[in-house]
Amino acid sequence: MELSERKKKILQHVVDDYIETAVPVSSKSLTERHLSNISSATVRNELSALEELGYLTQLHTSSGRVPSAEAYKLYVSDLMVKNKLSDKELDYIKKVFLEKADNLEEVIKNTTKVISELTSLTSVGVVSPDVGEKIKVIKFFRYKPDTALVLIVTERRLLKDNYISVPETMTDEQLVEAETVLSKLCAERSFEEVCNIKDDISSEFSGYKNIFLNLVEALKVYMTVKESDVVLEGEDKILNHPEYADINKIRNFLSVVTQKDKVMTLLSGDGRDIKINVKIGTDGYEEIPDDCSLVTATYSANGVKIGTYGVIGPIRMDYQKVVAVLENVGKILESILTNR
């Protein structure tokens, strides 16, 4: 059912005010602040109707109204006035991204830092797994007699956190040889493809079968999101929100947010095309406390999805600001990543 214009307007003000003050919104305050042309009694009737429709709730019979999860959803999709960031904020974003960042990981870290700073919320970022990434070069670096560091250069980043064991009997020359051969084998293929050529290794490569199998294991690690790919920033920001005055709520929130694996499943869920994605309330996601929202955006370079970033915080968050920040950061981020 479509709401009347007036209902929409009133609902918008309720959400606006509630986000601003964290106090249940009364009919009187609405007329005083925004609706001087109609009486509080009229507003009361409308509020009552909006409650009937499921957009508002009351904590008790004689309290003001609080938006429901449904109301927030409508607010974000329809009601909310899109905000622009101040010049100061824009400058801040630009400044941070001007800093030297040699690799994707640093860029993500900067991103979450900026977002958390500007929104005063906990921010999360994750790099998508490398499943479809094309490999450019593979390099082995033996630094212990039986262990070698694996370096993998892909289109977008340099992976360097994996080790394979090599036979101590293998000479350095043989290892270089293996490197050359396997690099050739993998070049221009995606992680997925490389993992699937397990069986038909031609005679040319057969001497390095063991190393290759180790390599495949290493690749697999990068094909699912790793904990180290999840970046969190400002976990403590939640403490500044009045509705989190209760220790148990904080504990609950932190227990979600400090477990990176939980955050991973949260973020990996949405592979949709929508740029900005808002999950309000549980929305069926068990991982989030039901008074939380998750607002995320995906970023891509040259049309390929690189990762997801966003904020997680109380359902009563400043969506105007959050969306504005995510959009602006997104723009800058994409331009940086595309020009690499």
Place this chain on the structure above:
Amino acid sequence: MELSERKKKILQHVVDDYIETAVPVSSKSLTERHLSNISSATVRNELSALEELGYLTQLHTSSGRVPSAEAYKLYVSDLMVKNKLSDKELDYIKKVFLEKADNLEEVIKNTTKVISELTSLTSVGVVSPDVGEKIKVIKFFRYKPDTALVLIVTERRLLKDNYISVPETMTDEQLVEAETVLSKLCAERSFEEVCNIKDDISSEFSGYKNIFLNLVEALKVYMTVKESDVVLEGEDKILNHPEYADINKIRNFLSVVTQKDKVMTLLSGDGRDIKINVKIGTDGYEEIPDDCSLVTATYSANGVKIGTYGVIGPIRMDYQKVVAVLENVGKILESILTNR
């Protein structure tokens, strides 16, 4: 002034009980629980004297006694009975350290995880900077036309988080050449020494002066503690302590603990020989909230200090357990690191 045996005993019980219950300790409870041979009135006299001496405080005139920072210090150094860990706990520690860990960083992460788990406190770990470390090999890996990854193998670890820029005009062969030459130059010298040979580069090396200068910059990064060398675990554990029921206290604590640079300065301060180092209350350390303690231990391999680890938490913490955990983890850690 030396305390009488009886005073010591009473003080010990007060601290024990207070650590256990978090409730101010009364004369009656002391006689009931531990001192059935003397009357509560006598204990009251002793408590009063101990308060006079600065070891105990009262929250208000008719409350039980709470240990002062001084009392905790005395408790840890003199009074406390050293505890042994249960077999279960020992097994747990051993199990964790049996897991494969290819590098020092992973070992530290495991260490902090174990400590936080067993003590229910926030634990911190930091790897000492590499100032005096001897370099074994240096490797450049060009992964973008103008950027190369620097790999440095030292006695204790593989450093791989630094990039230098190289002229695009430089061929891969020249880079390998530079690598060989500089590796030779640096081998068996410490970071410090390498940084100081800036001037007298002999003609043999002079062709790579620029690269060398870049390399020195990279080395310098490892000569001070970096944020990524600081590991924190269980930041949320503080929420389980009853004296941290106040949001502001939590905020205060978390603001220290989430800023790795603050933790860095905290941990880098103590280069003393003492194995276990206890800082109770502020003790002049501005960084710690004054109702917190920091208990740390340094670990070394083959006589060289490798880093520091420990716990940070409320002044009322289970020092018996903390010390026991740190000592046991320390033993295992040193044996692992020494045998590498």
Place this chain on the structure above:
DNA sequence: AATTAGCAGTCAAACAAAAAGAGTGCTAAC
């Protein structure tokens, strides 16, 4: 001289009752 019993005094915490205040819902008039 050290110990102890006993008691008065103190203070926080728990409880209860009352008052104040903010809002709504409803009715009747406009």
Place this chain on the structure above:
DNA sequence: GTTAGCACTCTTTTTGTTTGACTGCTAATT
């Protein structure tokens, strides 16, 4: 459809009272 006005509800704040856990002190005891 809108609005004024009032009764009603429920929270929050205030105030007062009681209870109980301690201590400190004094005077008696060992």
